[in-house]
Structures are given as structure tokens and as C-alpha cells.
Amino acid sequence: MAVSAPQVETIPRRNALGLSTFVLASPFTDSDAIAFEYVRTLGYDVIEVCVEDPALLSAAFLQEQAAASGLAVGICGAFGPDRDLSHEDEFRRRSGIDYVKHCVDLAEAVGSPHVAGPMYSATGKTRMLTPTQRSDQRQWAAESIREVADYAGERGVALAIEPLNRFETDLVNTTEQALELLSLIGRDNVGLLIDTFHMNIEEKSIGDAIQLAGDRVFHVQVSENDRGTPGTGHVPWNEFFAALTAIDYRGQIVVESFLPTVVEIARAVSLWRPVAPSMEVLAEDGLLFLQQRLSPEVVPSGLPTTAT
Amino acid sequence: MFRYTYNTLVYGHEPIATGIERIARFGYQGVELVGEPADNDADQIAAALKDNGVVASSIISIFTPERDIVSSTPEIRRAAIDYLKGNIDYAAKLGADVVTFTPTACMKISPEVELAQEWEWAVVAAREAARYAADHDVTIAVEPWNRYETYLINRISQAAAFVDEVELPNIGVMADTFHMSVEERDIAEEIRRVGSRLVHVHLADSNRAAPGFGHTDFKPIVQAIADVGYQGWVSYELLPAAGDVWSVLSGGDAPEFLDPYTEAAITHTRNLERELGLV
Numbered sequence: 001m002a003v004s005a006p007q008v009e010t011i012p013r014r015n016a017l018g019l020s021t022f023v024l025a026s027p028f029t030d031s032d033a034i035a036f037e038y039v040r041t042l043g044y045d046v047i048e049v050c051v052e053d054p055a056l057l058s059a060a061f062l063q064e065q066a067a068a069s070g071l072a073v074g075i076c077g078a079f080g081p082d083r084d085l086s087h088e089d090e091f092r093r094r095s096g097i098d099y100v101k102h103c104v105d106l107a108e109a110v111g112s113p114h115v116a117g118p119m120y121s122a123t124g125k126t127r128m129l130t131p132t133q134r135s136d137q138r139q140w141a142a143e144s145i146r147e148v149a150d151y152a153g154e155r156g157v158a159l160a161i162e163p164l165n166r167f168e169t170d171l172v173n174t175t176e177q178a179l180e181l182l183s184l185i186g187r188d189n190v191g192l193l194i195d196t197f198h199m200n201i202e203e204k205s206i207g208d209a210i211q212l213a214g215d216r217v218f219h220v221q222v223s224e225n226d227r228g229t230p231g232t233g234h235v236p237w238n239e240f241f242a243a244l245t246a247i248d249y250r251g252q253i254v255v256e257s258f259l260p261t262v263v264e265i266a267r268a269v270s271l272w273r274p275v276a277p278s279m280e281v282l283a284e285d286g287l288l289f290l291q292q293r294l295s296p297e298v299v300p301s302g303l304p305t306t307a308t
Numbered sequence: 309m310f311r312y313t314y315n316t317l318v319y320g321h322e323p324i325a326t327g328i329e330r331i332a333r334f335g336y337q338g339v340e341l342v343g344e345p346a347d348n349d350a351d352q353i354a355a356a357l358k359d360n361g362v363v364a365s366s367i368i369s370i371f372t373p374e375r376d377i378v379s380s381t382p383e384i385r386r387a388a389i390d391y392l393k394g395n396i397d398y399a400a401k402l403g404a405d406v407v408t409f410t411p412t413a414c415m416k417i418s419p420e421v422e423l424a425q426e427w428e429w430a431v432v433a434a435r436e437a438a439r440y441a442a443d444h445d446v447t448i449a450v451e452p453w454n455r456y457e458t459y460l461i462n463r464i465s466q467a468a469a470f471v472d473e474v475e476l477p478n479i480g481v482m483a484d485t486f487h488m489s490v491e492e493r494d495i496a497e498e499i500r501r502v503g504s505r506l507v508h509v510h511l512a513d514s515n516r517a518a519p520g521f522g523h524t525d526f527k528p529i530v531q532a533i534a535d536v537g538y539q540g541w542v543s544y545e546l547l548p549a550a551g552d553v554w555s556v557l558s559g560g561d562a563p564e565f566l567d568p569y570t571e572a573a574i575t576h577t578r579n580l581e582r583e584l585g586l587v
Contacts, residue, residue, distance in 0.1 A: 126550065126551020126552055127551075127552060128550065128552045165456075166549045166550055166551050167454075167456030167457075167551050168456075168551075170550065170551060170552075173549060200489065200490070200514060200523075201489070201490060201514065201515065202515055202549065203515070203523070204515060204517075204521060204522055204523060205523055206523065224493075225489060225490060225491075225492075225493075226490065226491055226492070226493065228493070232493055233492075233493040233494075234489070234492075234493060234494060234495070236523060266418075267417065267418055270417045270455040270456045270459070271455060272417075272455060272459040272462070273462070
């Protein structure tokens with residue numbers, strides 16, 4: 001379907017729109033140059049690069065591809081068991097801190113405004129803790145992130161912390177809990193990454209949660225309630241976009257989903273079936289949906305109306 | 309007018325008679341019981357039900373690594389079927405109508421062998437269970453769980469396909485709105501598609517709290533349940549916001565699930581029934 005690009009561009013959008021490399025390749029490496037051209041051709045402004053294996057991904061490669069494609073690059077972290085910033089073992093916390101600092105270096109090198117992700121813990125820890133253990137874990141998370149925040153601040157980079165649903169972490173599930181962690185951290189360059197998939201499970205009201213976070217929302221990822229194409233399920237999109245407008249959010253909005261064909265990823269996010277006809281369709285329709293919703297006054301007639 | 313029941317699972321280690329008394333006090337007609345017949349005295353439960361003027365509605369089966377319908381170990385598959393038959397006996401003894409069925413251990417999120425093989429084991433097991441249940445006038449309800457609790461049947465349409473393949477009159481599809489809020493694009497539409505195959509319903513909000521404490525829009529869902537002519541129980545399986553719900557429950561950290569949610573859940577749905585003109 002032809003979308004009239006000049007028309008869409010007549011009113012500047014307040015948000016750069018991006019696609020996560022999780023939709024394209026995992027792990028994303030220096031051999032995935034083709035992704036940049038692909039994401040640019042689709043019409044996105046940003047490629048959000050998830051740093052799964054730092055040994056396979058270089059700043060030079062990202063800089064080169066960003067320049068060639070004209071895309072902005074966002075940096076997002078992935079937190080396996082060896083990157084646990086709230087682990088009781090100091091040595092383990094240190095590996096986590098070093099990893100996020102490496103992500104900060106990448107962000108600085110490619111001009112990403114932030115490093116985003118659930119950096120307060122290793123993903124997948126869903127244990128029952130005593131209040132004391134929970135408080136210790138929170139303190140360790142805050143200390144570790146504070147150290148990284150100071151490192152990032154010196155490099156002009158912010159940190160965007162992502163709450164995950166109850167099945168992926170026991171530490172920060174809701175916006176409210178994330179805001180508590182932010183006050184423990186006590187640094188202005190630390191804010192939130194909000195993700196509609198997790199919010200659908202955890203927030204009583206997605207709109208209220210966004211308004212509560214206000215200007216601490218540093219980054220946004222969109223995904224449908226089943227991790228499929230935004231606009232095809234029952235995430236309350238009207239409420240979501242109204243809340244982003246209410247807080248005057250001007251950051252990036254990135255479409256995220258995962259490849260059910262990569263076993264490690266499928267296991268990590270428990271995604272066992274295709275959630276869209278193809279990942280290409282998800283990438284294309286996800287962008288179209290965001291463009292429609294963010295510039296409703298310039299949507300040409302005849303575009304499919306989207307479910308809300 | 310729906311028949312209402314509340315799942316005692318969330319009451320944790322509280323004496324069962326206390327839970328039954330609470331459920332009756334807030335106007336429910338039924339009590340949904342956890343399928344652990346070995347840990348419970350059926351006679352004592354029957355007496356408590358009678359004392360409080362309520363009946364047993366349904367038995368919730370809990371599948372674990374030791375009783376897993378699709379385990380690659382034959383003894384574990386057999387243990388799961390025997391467990392299920394034990395729940396059917398328990399249901400028959402208490403007069404409950406429904407026993408739930410999910411063909412994997414809870415929280416197991418990857419297959420041990422080819423999915424087609426696991427599906428086949430599940431179909432064979434479901435047939436054995438349903439035939440056994442038929443002799444006891446019990447219905448088997450196949451419950452899809454969200455992706456973090458199982459990989460085999462996540463969606464209502466998958467459960468419907470499974471039930472169609474089993475092809476016995478006393479097995480049907482169960483809808484749990486918490487799982488559906490993660491997995492389905494349109495909950496009400498899926499319920500309509502299941503139609504007369506719907507045999508059990510769990511209402512829980514998007515965050516697994518009582519309806520009204522999350523953001524699920526229950527109006528179209530309740531309308532759809534009524535429209536398909538559903539005659540079964542409307543139950544509430546509410547659980548704490550944790551990956552490890554058992555610990556939260558055994559630790560007594562979920563007081564809102566006692567009186568507050570027990571009262572709020574039935575009140576919320578009854579108000580909708582009135583609002584929609586269903587009563």
C-alpha cells in the first residue's frame with residue numbers, strides 16, 4: 001500500500017520511530033549490516049541495537065552503518081545470568097556493571113541518548129524473597145546503577161530502566177516500583193523505559209502509570225499484548241498515546257518483538273508461536289500503526305483503521 | 309444468572325472450612341477446590357460445604373514435574389493420568405461438575421520431545437481421563453495457560469482444536485481471562501468462537517487481581533459468555549503478582565485475596581450482569 005510520505009512529513013512528529021534488532025537477528029553482530037538498509041527502507045528513523053554479545057558487535061561497525069544508512073542508533077542491553085547488577089556476590093555485580101559501562105561506551109560512540117533495558121537484575125529471576133533480602137537486592141541494584149549512571153553522565157548518556165512482568169523478574173514489575181528504585185538511585189540521568197507488553201500485564205491503568213512517571217519516561221517500546229504487531233490486539237492504545245501526549249513525551253518509540261525461531265530467545269521470553277504473519281509484516285505494519293497514531297491529521301484516507 | 313464459585317487456591321494454608329465459610333458468606337453458590345485429594349479430607353470438606361449451604365463446583369488440577377501429561381518419562385506421564393483420575397474421584401465424591409486439565413507441568417516452558425509427539429500423548433491421556441470422568445458424570449475442562457506457564461496450549465483456539473481432536477462429549481474448553489489477556493487479541497471474540505464447547509470460566513483481571521482491579525474490559529466478555537448460552541460455573545482464580553505464587557500464598561503475604569477480593573469479584577460480575585440486562 002502506498003503511503004504518501006511527503007504528506008506524513010508535513011507535520012513534524014515529536015517522536016523518532018525505531019525498530020528493535022530483536023525483530024531481525026539474534027544475537028545482532030557486525031555481520032548484520034543488511035539490517036540497517038532494511039530498517040531505513042521501511043521508513044524507520046532509529047535502529048535499536050540490542051547488545052547481546054559485545055564481542056561480536058563493535059562501535060566502529062555501528063558508526064559506519066549508521067552513517068551509511070542515515071539511521072540513528074539506540075542502545076539496549078540484554079541481561080543474562082552473568083550480568084546481574086543486584087547479585088549478592090560483589091564479583092557478579094561487577095561483571096554486570098562492566099557490561100552496562102560497555103553499553104554506555106557504545107551509546108556515546110553512536111550518539112544514542114540512552115542505554116535502555118532491565119538493568120537492575122538478571123532477567124528470569126522470579127524468587128520469593130524475605131523483605132530483608134528484597135531490600136538488600138534493591139540496594140545493590142541502586143548502588144550498581146548509580147555507579148553506571150555517573151559513568152554515563154560524564155559521557156552525556158542516560159539510563160532507561162525497564163520494568164518487566166512478574167514472570168521475568170521479581171524486582172521491578174510496575175512503574176511505581178521503578179520510580180521507587182529511581183529515588184534510591186538518586187541520579188537525574190536515570191529514567192524509565194516503558195514497554196506496553198509488560199504494562200498490559202502489570203499496570204492497573206497504563207495511562208495512569210505513564211502520567212505518574214511523567215518526565216521520567218526516557219524511552220518507550222511498543223508491542224501488542226501477545227508480543228505481536230502493535231494495533232492488532234487489546235492494548236489500550238488510545239489511552240497510551242493520550243498519556244504520552246499528556247506528559248509531552250518527545251523521545252523514541254521503538255517497535256519490539258522477538259524471533260520465535262531463535263531457541264535461546266524463545267526460551268528467555270517464552271515465545272513459542274509466531275505472533276505475526278512474519279517479522280517483516282510486523283516491522284512494516286508496526287511502523288504504519290505508529291505513523292497513523294502519531295500524525296492522525298495527515299493520514300491519507302483509505303488506510304486501514306486500526307483496532308484499539 | 310451465572311452460578312458463582314471462588315477458587316480456594318489463593319487462600320493458601322488457611323483451614324479449608326474457613327475459606328468455605330467466607331465464600332458462602334459473600335453469596336457464592338459453589339466452591340472451587342485444589343486438586344490435592346491426598347492432602348484433604350473429603351468427608352470433612354463435604355460437611356463444611358453442607359454446613360454453609362454451598363456445593364463443590366470444580367477441582368483445579370495442579371500439574372508438576374512429577375505429574376506431567378507430556379513428560380518424556382513414561383512413569384511420569386502415567387503418574388499424571390493417575391493423578392487426574394484421583395481428581396475425578398475426588399470431584400465425584402464431592403459432587404463437583406468439572407476437573408481441569410492442562411497437558412504440561414506448570415511453569416515448564418519448553419518441550420522435551422517433538423511437539424507433535426507431546427500433543428499426541430496429551431490427546432490419548434485426555435481421552436482416557438474423559439472416558440473415566442464420563443462414568444462419574446464429570447466434565448474435563450482444557451485450560452490454556454499463558455506463555456510463561458506452558459508452551460503447548462496457550463490460546464483458546466489451540467484448546468478448541470485439542471478438544472475437537474479428542475472428540476468426546478464430556479471434554480470442553482476453559483477460558484481464563486488472565487491468561488487470555490496475555491495471549492488473545494480479542495477475549496470476547498475468542499469466547500464466541502468456542503461457543504458451546506465452553507465448559508468452565510475463570511475471571512481474573514489483567515494483573516490477576518479481582519475483576520475491577522486491573523484494566524480488562526469485562527463488559528464484552530460477560531456478554532459473550534451469556535451469548536454462547538454458557539450454563540457452567542463462573543469462577544475466580546486470582547493469584548498474587550509473582551512468578552512464584554506458591555511462596556507468596558504460603559507466606560500469607562496476600563491478605564487482599566481473602567475477604568476483599570472474594571467480595572469484590574462476585575460483586576463486579578453481578579453488577580455487570582445487571583448492567584447488561586442479563587438478570
